[in-house]
Amino acid sequence: MKKLPLWADLVLVPLISIVLAALISALVILAIGGDPVEAVSVMFEGALGSPYGWGYTLYYTTSFIFTGLAVTVAYHASQFNIGAEGQAQLGGLGVALVCLALPWPHWALALPAAMVGAALFGAAWAAIPAWLAAKRGSHIVITTIMFNYIAYSLLQYLLVTVLRPAGQMDPATARFPSGASLPTFHDIPGLSGIFSPSVPANISFFVAIIACVAVWVLLWKTRLGYQIRAFGKNEQAADYAGISRTKVIVISMLISGALAGLMSINNVMGEAERLLQNSAEGAGFIGIAVALMGRNHPLGVFLAAFLFGFLYQGGAEMGLWTDIPIELRLLLQGLVVLFTGALDEMVRMMITPFFRRKEAR
Numbered sequence: 001m002k003k004l005p006l007w008a009d010l011v012l013v014p015l016i017s018i019v020l021a022a023l024i025s026a027l028v029i030l031a032i033g034g035d036p037v038e039a040v041s042v043m044f045e046g047a048l049g050s051p052y053g054w055g056y057t058l059y060y061t062t063s064f065i066f067t068g069l070a071v072t073v074a075y076h077a078s079q080f081n082i083g084a085e086g087q088a089q090l091g092g093l094g095v096a097l098v099c100l101a102l103p104w105p106h107w108a109l110a111l112p113a114a115m116v117g118a119a120l121f122g123a124a125w126a127a128i129p130a131w132l133a134a135k136r137g138s139h140i141v142i143t144t145i146m147f148n149y150i151a152y153s154l155l156q157y158l159l160v161t162v163l164r165p166a167g168q169m170d171p172a173t174a175r176f177p178s179g180a181s182l183p184t185f186h187d188i189p190g191l192s193g194i195f196s197p198s199v200p201a202n203i204s205f206f207v208a209i210i211a212c213v214a215v216w217v218l219l220w221k222t223r224l225g226y227q228i229r230a231f232g233k234n235e236q237a238a239d240y241a242g243i244s245r246t247k248v249i250v251i252s253m254l255i256s257g258a259l260a261g262l263m264s265i266n267n268v269m270g271e272a273e274r275l276l277q278n279s280a281e282g283a284g285f286i287g288i289a290v291a292l293m294g295r296n297h298p299l300g301v302f303l304a305a306f307l308f309g310f311l312y313q314g315g316a317e318m319g320l321w322t323d324i325p326i327e328l329r330l331l332l333q334g335l336v337v338l339f340t341g342a343l344d345e346m347v348r349m350m351i352t353p354f355f356r357r358k359e360a361r
Helices: 006-031 036-048 051-076 084-101 107-136 140-161 204-221 223-233 235-240 245-262 264-272 283-293 298-321 328-342 344-360
Strands: none
Touching (some): 006 344, 036 051, 051 204, 051 223, 051 283, 051 298, 084 107, 084 245, 084 283, 107 140, 107 245, 204 245, 204 298, 223 235, 235 245, 283 328, 298 328
16 A cells, blocks of 8 residues: 555544544434534533633643553554553552652652652563563563553552551552642642642643653664664564664563653642552553554654543533533544554545545646
8 A cells, every 4th residue: 555645644644533433423422312512512611611621631631641652662662561551550659659758848859759669660560571571472462461450459459458547448548748749730830820729730741741752852862762663663673683672672661661650640649649549540541542543653642642631521521511421432532542543544545545646646
């Protein structure tokens, strides 16, 4: 099949996928007796039409950026990391242990320490599947998805028997000291008049943007990044060029796990201010869709994360203010994944003849 222009591959194909997913979702809404126009209106108003909506949309976007970047780095090394969910949960454990270890005097000191804890715990949880893939030939999809369940069970055990304060009923850690509380958008000068105090979006959004730039520099401007991408494109050629298979798999998975773990500074440290049971909130799995739709490029990940943040917040508002069930947002997310992943080639086949005729003319 003829190769599409770069702009069509990066912009047009995902856009058509979104439109097709939206059209099918509209048909489903009609089938259950709903009004698609009302649904779209409520979603836009709930996600983008107010400072409250914007705040929650950016809050979800932040989590999805981290997990999307985690999947992206591993993907470029030909490793499909399905374990970002578990790595994010263990990253939350690292954040909690760091924040509870000391009476932090200021968030500027607590944040770097918590980031190190989150990255180390996330990377550690990715290390075993990485070693098994590199040394034993184990399938990375199987091992990482199994480690999600192990992470959930381990975290549940620790929260119930070890980390839960005496006299507390719910399985969660104690609240972090006030010095470990991250500034929300409301606390930032210049944004305090826009975002209300109830909005959980916090400065970890800017950390996520820095992470996008760092991943771009790593993959396209460093020797290690070149080795990762070369190995991902052709393992035999990379081996012939002297690129170590073990090194690329292990390092790329460690970086991937660290990025997934960093997600927890947004919701564990920035919003809940304590470690809860389901700290990842499904963001690890949504990161897979974000990476696919973002074409495994940091800029694409940022844009796709914003789209899924819009769907998450807008879908919640739609379920709250209309008769359409909130689960419909899962349908829309699933359809986006379907068209951008499994049916990506179908979308390309639809538009390739247009570019072929245009070139012939």
